[in-house]
Amino acid sequence: MKRIFVKEEWCLGCHLCEYNCAFANSGLTDMVKALKDKKIYPRVRVETDEDGITYAVSCRHCTNPLCVKSCIAGALSIQDGVIQIDHNKCVGCLTCVLVCPHGAVVEDEKGIAQKCELCMKNSCGAPACVAGCPNGAIVYEERE
Amino acid sequence: MNFYPEFEVVRNDSRCVRCRVCERQCANEVHWYDEDGKILLSDESKCVNCQRCVSLCPTRALKIVKSDCRLRENANYSDQTIKEIYRQAETGGVLLSSMGNPNPLPVYWDKILINASQVTNPPIDPLREPMETKVFLGKKPEKISRNEDGTLNTELPPQLSLTMPVMFSAMSYGSISYNAHASLARAAEKLGIYYNTGEGGLHEDFYRFGKNTIVQVASGRFGVHKDYLEAGAAIEIKMGQGAKPGIGGHLPGTKAVGDVSKTRMIPEGSDAISPAPHHDIYSIEDLRQLVFSLKEATEYRLPVIVKVAAVHNIAAIASGIARSGADIIAIDGFRGGTGAAPTRIRDNVGIPIELALAAVDKRLRDEGIRNNVSIVCGGSIRSASDVVKAIALGADACYVATAACLAMGCHLCRSCHTGKCNWGIATQRPDLVKRLNPEIGYKRLVNLMDAWRHEIKELMGGMGINSIEALRGNRLMLRGVGLTEKELEILGIGHAGE
Numbered sequence: 001m002k003r004i005f006v007k008e009e010w011c012l013g014c015h016l017c018e019y020n021c022a023f024a025n026s027g028l029t030d031m032v033k034a035l036k037d038k039k040i041y042p043r044v045r046v047e048t049d050e051d052g053i054t055y056a057v058s059c060r061h062c063t064n065p066l067c068v069k070s071c072i073a074g075a076l077s078i079q080d081g082v083i084q085i086d087h088n089k090c091v092g093c094l095t096c097v098l099v100c101p102h103g104a105v106v107e108d109e110k111g112i113a114q115k116c117e118l119c120m121k122n123s124c125g126a127p128a129c130v131a132g133c134p135n136g137a138i139v140y141e142e143r144e
Numbered sequence: 145m146n147f148y149p150e151f152e153v154v155r156n157d158s159r160c161v162r163c164r165v166c167e168r169q170c171a172n173e174v175h176w177y178d179e180d181g182k183i184l185l186s187d188e189s190k191c192v193n194c195q196r197c198v199s200l201c202p203t204r205a206l207k208i209v210k211s212d213c214r215l216r217e218n219a220n221y222s223d224q225t226i227k228e229i230y231r232q233a234e235t236g237g238v239l240l241s242s243m244g245n246p247n248p249l250p251v252y253w254d255k256i257l258i259n260a261s262q263v264t265n266p267p268i269d270p271l272r273e274p275m276e277t278k279v280f281l282g283k284k285p286e287k288i289s290r291n292e293d294g295t296l297n298t299e300l301p302p303q304l305s306l307t308m309p310v311m312f313s314a315m316s317y318g319s320i321s322y323n324a325h326a327s328l329a330r331a332a333e334k335l336g337i338y339y340n341t342g343e344g345g346l347h348e349d350f351y352r353f354g355k356n357t358i359v360q361v362a363s364g365r366f367g368v369h370k371d372y373l374e375a376g377a378a379i380e381i382k383m384g385q386g387a388k389p390g391i392g393g394h395l396p397g398t399k400a401v402g403d404v405s406k407t408r409m410i411p412e413g414s415d416a417i418s419p420a421p422h423h424d425i426y427s428i429e430d431l432r433q434l435v436f437s438l439k440e441a442t443e444y445r446l447p448v449i450v451k452v453a454a455v456h457n458i459a460a461i462a463s464g465i466a467r468s469g470a471d472i473i474a475i476d477g478f479r480g481g482t483g484a485a486p487t488r489i490r491d492n493v494g495i496p497i498e499l500a501l502a503a504v505d506k507r508l509r510d511e512g513i514r515n516n517v518s519i520v521c522g523g524s525i526r527s528a529s530d531v532v533k534a535i536a537l538g539a540d541a542c543y544v545a546t547a548a549c550l551a552m553g554c555h556l557c558r559s560c561h562t563g564k565c566n567w568g569i570a571t572q573r574p575d576l577v578k579r580l581n582p583e584i585g586y587k588r589l590v591n592l593m594d595a596w597r598h599e600i601k602e603l604m605g606g607m608g609i610n611s612i613e614a615l616r617g618n619r620l621m622l623r624g625v626g627l628t629e630k631e632l633e634i635l636g637i638g639h640a641g642e
Binding site: 009012013015016023035036119132134135 | 158164169
């Protein structure tokens, strides 16, 4: 299965992935309309460590995911290898946010959990963060 | 003295989503975010118009425009001329510039047109017919003889084999970044052509690309040692550079850091100053000594290139070089690029490559020594049609560097000498160098050259020529437009309609 991988060597810390993610999941067709004057809640976040190294963190789609195991509402599930979230089932307990060892599950603007679903549920069809990364620092590929 | 900035940053605030990518990506620190007003502001006086911010702005909220605020100029004293005088009055210094001569001097490529076949001879369709773009650079034997079984009985001088008549010209590691060199090296290998180390030595990581590398020996002899010479496929003696004929080079100590200083074999932080002359070369005989020293050091396995700037007596100089034992002459025209050169020299010294090339090819043919050497021409070869015209004027191959830099992302902001290249090319700042991912850079270089190869084949096919060898020096395929008798005479071509 294709997954998102990060090459921190090439991450410039420009944060464009966050904006592309927020736009892709906004359901709107214009980025200005989607993001202007709004706080964004992206599903990918650029982390900076103490040495100034930056890298984009998003869901790894673990084969044995703690978030799915811990979900009390049955909102998280694995479908064709992609860990998906059913927003109608999520009760906002945010246990998944606590247990994710990568910090890849985050709270959305309504206070319930959201996570990267590889842009499978929006109109992009392939991860927008990957397509928009100017330096090839986020890739979407099959690896052993 | 304060001037109104040269460029204006125009921000369409109704489109700006405050992602701050412009702020994060500008090494010149033009943009900043004002927390109080929740707005992005800019200091245009620092802007060099490299358009990194424009390129990355996700909502197209930015554009950079040339300011229309000019000093009171006239036909003699332009805004730029006046400002240069002010700057020199302030600093007392020599003006520095980067990239090629920007002045409106004639570009002869644009005044030369290419022939095509009609009716009496058929054009060739390169998609259906084989088309040869392979060239060999080096001294050609006067005649060859064969054994009875057909094998060659003549020892051939060393040759460079190129899949197409284009190479990446010299840009040193130091003037450009590690990632730029990595992109060029990988692209050269993939394409079956060569890139040139320039005068900065060869980083140890790139020895593995040696069979596609031309190693340069210039007046400073930086980074030259036996392994370096042996690592390459050819050795180039740099006598001059089109952008700055008659002067040496100067890599500021701020760029001679880490691996750059190690590769150049100079102390960290020290200025790398290449003298104007090679101090052991004051004649063709001296040049011959260096040519043969280098051949001796590499057991006569590698062709030696002598690179000179196109200057007034270029034909006579080339004639001397052709007799020096060199295998290839590289001529660099006055539009060639540079990482830094004194403005006055870049803009006023040297001659156009088209005239130099035509003069050299004619002189060597007249003297019967054209086959002693191959000719490589450079100094603003911008497209496949420039390549075709250069070959028809007599070149064996072309050197390109500015076009290669553009392929890697360069936006020709002409600020290489500041060392703050926002595109990760002409810089040694680690945070900027990483902006050029060689994985992307090399693919773009390969794409560019693949595109040029297709275009070269189409142009050749149109002329009814199916081999680049049959185009070389074929000046009947060229016509000039709007050129004087003298210019046509030097170019050795007829006027359109003739």
